[in-house]
Amino acid sequence: MEPSYMAQLEKSYKRYLEDLVAGKDFEPIVLRGGKGKPSTAIELHQQVALFQKNEKRDKTPGWTIEWQDWFSKKLGNQSWPSQITVSTEEDLLFLTDKSKHAAEFKKILNTLLEWTPAIQPLLQKYPNLVHEHKDDWNTLMAVTSYLLNNQTSGQYLRSIPVPAHTKFMQQKKSILLSLLKTIRPDIYDENHLDLEIALGTRRKPYLFTMRLLDPELSQVCLSGIECFALPVEEIKNKQWPVNRVILVENETNLYLLPSMPCTLAIFSSGKALHLLHEIELFTNASLYYWGDLDEEGFVMLNDARTYYPKMASIFMDTETMNTHIQEMHQQPQPYKSHQLNNLSSAEKTAYDQLYSHNGRIEQERLRQDYIMKKLLSLG
Template sequence: MRTPDYILDQIRIRYDNNWRDWLVSPPDALSFSLTPPTAHTIARNADAVATWLRAWQEWAHDHPTVHMRTVTRRTLIGTQQVYTHVDLHSVDSLVTLIPALEERWYTATQRYSDTSVLGVPQEQLKPYLAQIVALDDYDFSLLIRIAQWFIKNPKSGLTIRQVPVPGLHTKWLARHRSLVLALLGLPQLSEADDCDDVDVRDLDALGLRPLPTSIDIILTDPEDQQSLSGLRHIRAPLAEIAGLRLRPRQILVIENKQSALPVPDWPGVVVIHSLGNFLDALVAIPWIACAQAWYWGDLDRAGFTLLSRARTRLPGLTSVLMDRDTLSQHIDLAVIDPTGRIDPPDSTLTIAEREALAALTHEAGQLRLEQERIPWNYVNKILDKVLRGPGR
């Protein structure tokens, strides 16, 4: 014999499992079985059944819109009418039984109505309804305005910041890209909404163009500096960097800006820094192909992943300061890596690099030795040795 509290719990469970389907296709009626007592139970446990009936009578009195289905049981002690089901004629009547559900259902129905007018196929929208309902009012209103703008302007050729919808910016679109694409009926081409930038494939689907990608380089060769009016540090779009008339003997790719800035002058060397995951630049710059290439990154899992990806693009790339010796000599400067999931490296790491990566495992967690923490006198000695070469 199920109690009113038990049935309310079942209502919550059924709502949580089915509310998306109900938005798309509302049910005609909803029923919940009370597992009523049998004639045998009534005869043997009359007091318990009477208490159960009174509880439901009081509950039914407090909820007059609910229909209580009954049946008459014939027992050895006479006939007894008992409740068998709670019957509800609609989802609206169901959610009135639990105020929190009523508020959630009101929000869901309103937002489903607002999004449906955009013409999105119902089944395509269903997987995103929970995210849509979870938005605050400001973000939902902005989502609708943005979707309406893209529907009217599918191939604008603008950058994100040029889209004339107040409130739209790159980080907002990056966090909500899946919802925008869903409301436009466009496929999801990139990963989850967990970054601060928008994938170029999503920009293309939205009819937007990316900003020019800028590259940071340091001309450590005095002759290169002189040919460019004394410039040493240059940040410019990739196409402009690729077009520079440089013929470096060696390229040094450095993961972080802080470690690149102290690099002294070295004839025949160009430093490229702060590429992050934009490693395709290494094959887009023609003068890199003719140089010997070195890579120096953090001694941590992410650093070795970036190194492996860089070598996938430049097979002749050699790592420097990313070995077990450097780690062991500066182990006191390492910290526990707070980073969560890290993508595994490509299969291009050398045996020595894999050994260094394995050495990062510590009983307290994965270690991280950031490159800028290594004393510069040690760094300079190693870089001078590899960049100048034997006998230089």
């Protein structure tokens, strides 16, 4: 069978499934094609044989062909299909070899519509969901019914006592949210893009790893604990007497920082930096950011200054870059960001040089003696 005809049949099968969900009767399918006629006798024989192989006969389903006369200077008088029609559901399923698939689809569909007719719009738009979740529909129906009829706010997603194992909700977040929004759009509308938000559940807090670089302050505030981790909500409540906060993008460097008076260091974990806003501890201290000398590092520094305009950077200037120029290598993807308006002139110069070379210098490649000298010079 010609690939173009098979591609049309596959699209027609998808529309057929959509019509099954909508309860529509089968409509005959007219296939387009036949314009690229063969140029040799061998090609003509092969293609005509393929058309005839799938032609409908008395007891065999297939397509119906209307033949037309065709004259070729090279091949003489010949016959070529003018129109190919798939007249019945049986013909379509035979040609696409989907009889078993369609039977299973109908069985699952009937079960789902008996559960709730409200699911129809979702399945009509995405009929592939029927088979995609065929092994899970019984559990999906039970879990969805529980969520629709029970209070879930204030619980963790995996602590909700649904009739399924604790990972099921996490694994099926997308389809569960789609079901809730389809069945009860009055409660779960298009603005709900996340199942946990829609259900009002609690989220696992993100923990920021931290170090108090002042041993005396560590003893006073945390009974000598130097390294610890806290969620943002806890950080916002702290009133520690620190006058310097250093945010580092690389966790290894958190442990390489030397002892410094009244100083707190935080592993800002790259893209988690955006969570650290409206921290009173930051507004009352000198704030420093240390990221990689690359596009992502400067973009995060630029974005962080929308929260803390007075934030300074360390090791993100031309001096650091030129001192370690031999450590520069290309980043995997080309630079995209160019207009970073919150950078200082020294930072912007360093960034432009990196941009022109698509280069990067990772924090781990900076010399430790250089790092120590610069940090101690902070005072």
